[in-house]
Amino acid sequence: MNSADGAFEASLRAGLPDAVFRPLAPHYLEEPRGLFHGNGGLLLAPASTDEVATIIRACAKGKVPVVPYGGGTGLVGGQIMPDARPVILSLERMTRTRAIHADENVLVTEAGAVLAEVQAAADAAGRLFPLSLASQGSCRIGGCLSTNAGGVNVLRYGSARDLCLGIEAVLPDGSVHHGLKRLRKDNTGYDLRALLCGAEGTLGVITAASLRLFPKPASQGTALLTVRDPAAALELLTMAQARLGNGISAFELIKGTGLDFLLAAGLGGPQPFAKRPEWSVLIELGLGPKQDPEAELAALFEAADKTGLSDDGVIAQSEGQRAALWKLREAIPLANKAVGAISSHDISLPLSAIPAFLTEADAALAQTEPFRINAFGHLGDGNLHYNVFPPEGQRTADFAPRRQELRDIVYGLVQSHDGSFSAEHGIGRLKPADLQRYGDPARLAAMRKIKDALDPAGIMNPGVIFG
Incomplete structure (x- = not known):
């Protein structure tokens, strides 16, 4: 991989408007939990899919890494590349609602739209877009789709992937996938929409989406x-x-x-x-x-x-x-953040296994220390946030060396109950080792082949999912 240095920037400026080039503010190099910190890069904010394609083609030719950036609210470090100076590709200028088809219960929006703005556009048309997250005032719909975000309404409406009918995306070679169909049925081969939703920016950049709406x-x-x-x-x-x-x-x-x-x-x-x-x-x-x-x-x-x-x-x-x-x-x-968790876990389990898991996990952790446990979350779809805190009066920092030990206990029990160690936050740069440890070998091999086929140069969000 090569850095997005001055020479690379100069080559891009020859084919892109000046407005695409933005000063690199500190928040583009930070993430909410403070676990990852960026080391600089070239911040680009294109205003169209064609400009995104121009950038990706240049990055593919120059073997320059690309980190797609939405609202920066992700909790597994997928938006931060700490060991390189990549192109940080922000969709913040691509916020237009392209169309609303209220009679079809469809809204077509660009990927940089803030989730709350998408909800408001649906509401103005007399419809509901049900994806609801605590960060909906700042997260962007492209990031929600790229991470297959969940939230509180999955029980009734499904996750972000279920709410997406079609995708427009720039693939790693700079070609554009024009997939913004508004169809409920389209049985014409591999489903790139489903593949790109949840790929965390490793297979391309989502630039627009056709979203499902519902009657209010x-x-x-x-x-x-x-x-x-x-x-x-x-x-x-x-x-x-x-x-x-x-x-x-x-x-x-x-x-x-x-x-x-x-x-x-x-x-x-x-x-x-x-x-x-x-x-x-x-x-x-x-x-x-x-x-x-x-x-x-x-x-x-x-x-x-x-x-x-x-x-x-x-x-x-x-x-x-x-x-x-x-x-x-x-x-x-x-409140969890204010108290300071030692180890946080975004897990999912079969519904009937949840009571046994909670009993076993609490008991296993209690054998090591009188930890405080805060388990909460979306019981209706089996997604729990199981977070471990220091005993009363002790400091979180004192237990940092034991973080992996605690994760192993929790994830081992999740695995024994046929659950998942990552329910809605994704893999990012935080959990690739866990994916290798707990993932199905055949599935991992297939994922790697897909990544290598679509992104042979490895420029799309390196380090995410695969480590």
Whole structure:
């Protein structure tokens, strides 16, 4: 690989407008957890797919690495290349909504659009784009697709890949894949859309996408219900699905440790329970015009109370109360950061395996130290954030040398339950070794062959996924 040096920049300037070339601000060399730091590079912000193609062709010819950059919110270091001076390719100027086909429930947008802006464009057309993340005010849709982002509504609507009908992308040789079809059925060979979604910028640069929209629910309801334990939470989920079907938009598990951390950090606002529950679930409903979500939630709680699954709860009576309940859930990662995790784990498990995993993982870690555990996340789709914190009164930094030991314990148990060590954050530069250790050898070999075939020079986000 060659650096994006002054000579390379001069060669690009001959074929690109001056506006493409941007000063390299510090935030392009940082990521939220501070685990990776960039070492400089050439920041380019093209305004069109043709300009992206021009840049990629030059990089392929000069063997200069390319790091696609969205909103910079990724948590596995995929947006930072610490050991080189690459082209940092930001899509921040490519934000246009190209088309909205409300009658087809389709929105076509450029990849640099901020997720919240995509949601607003859908809303203005009387539709819903349901991808919802804590970082939606700053993450960009191209990054969401490239990492196959999940969020709180996967239970009902699926992940980013499921919400994408078509992709426009510049491939590693600079050719453009014109795949912005609005079709639900297109059985014409390999699905490049599905391949590029989740590839983390290693197979090309997504420049635009056709996204699925949905009718907006006529009414929404939100409740925070206590549960006896995670097994009871799963029983409550089964009960809710039997009653409400796909009317459940989100079903989030919250451990009491997370509520304690919110109080300690002064985040999340007032807590609804006088006595902090050990476990609770946040339920969101999106229902039709003839259904009353508050009544449905009240009936669900009554049934849960009778069967011993829940003995307390709060049902939002207004949009303000609904927002306050979601603020509790969405502030938990900020509280975690304030307390300081030793090791954070984005895992997924078969739903029925979750209670056993939590019991076994807590016990295995307790044998080493009285660690504090905050387990929370998207119970409805099996995605948990299982984070390990130092014992009360001790410093996170003192346990840094043991981070790999803790990851091995957690990931080993995840593997034993046929789960995944990376549910929604991706591999990035943080987890390639874990992928090699826990990944299926045949799948890894096929992935490597795909990478070598599409990107033989290895210029696209080197170090991501494959290390």
